[in-house]
Amino acid sequence: MNYTYYGMFLWLPSVLSEKGYSLVHSLGYSLIMTLAQVPGYLTAAWLVEKWGRKRTLVTAMILAGLSALGFGFAQNTAWLIIFGLLLSYFMLAAFAGTYIFTVEQFPTHARATGMGWAAGFGRIGSAIAPFVTGWLLGAQLAYGWIFGIFFAFLLIGFFVVLGLGYETKGYNIG
Structure with a gap:
C-alpha cells in the first residue's frame, strides 16, 4: 500500500501535467482527489467496528x-477525477484498516515491536516508489502499465492479508 500511495x-x-493539463488544473485536480482521503479514512474507521477489520x-x-x-x-478528465477520487478514498480506507488490523495480529506484549517492524517494512516501499515511478515516467512507459504495477502491489497485499491474517474484531489475543 505504501508503494502505491507514495508512488x-x-x-x-506531474502525471496530470503530462496528460496535457495546466499546472493550475493539475494541482487543483490533485487537491480534489486528495480530499477524498478524509471520508475514506472515516468510513473505514467506522467499518472496522461494524463489519470487521479484515473484511474492511x-x-x-x-x-x-x-x-x-x-x-x-x-x-478524459471526468474519468481521471472519478478514478482519482476512488483511488484516494480507498487507499486511505485501506490504511485505516491496516493500522488496527496489523497491530492486532500480535499479542499485547509484542504489539509495539510487531507494528514497528511492519511499519518500517512499509516505509521501504514508501522510499522506493517515488524513484521507481519517476524512472518509469521518464522511460515513457504507458500510464496503464505504471498504474498496473500499483494494482499488482495492492493485489499482492490483498492476498497476503487474505491468506495470513485472521479477523480480530471481538477477539482478545492478550
Whole structure:
C-alpha cells in the first residue's frame, strides 16, 4: 500500500501535467482527489467496528487496486477525477484498516515491536516508489502499465492479508 500511495500521489500533478493539463488544473485536480482521503479514512474507521477489520481492509485494498487501473486507463478528465477520487478514498480506507488490523495480529506484549517492524517494512516501499515511478515516467512507459504495477502491489497485499491474517474484531489475543 505504501508503494502505491507514495508512488502515485507524489507524482500525481506531474502525471496530470503530462496528460496535457495546466499546472493550475493539475494541482487543483490533485487537491480534489486528495480530499477524498478524509471520508475514506472515516468510513473505514467506522467499518472496522461494524463489519470487521479484515473484511474492511481487503475490500478497500482490492477497490483501491481496481481504481488504480481505472485511473491508469482513463481517457478524459471526468474519468481521471472519478478514478482519482476512488483511488484516494480507498487507499486511505485501506490504511485505516491496516493500522488496527496489523497491530492486532500480535499479542499485547509484542504489539509495539510487531507494528514497528511492519511499519518500517512499509516505509521501504514508501522510499522506493517515488524513484521507481519517476524512472518509469521518464522511460515513457504507458500510464496503464505504471498504474498496473500499483494494482499488482495492492493485489499482492490483498492476498497476503487474505491468506495470513485472521479477523480480530471481538477477539482478545492478550
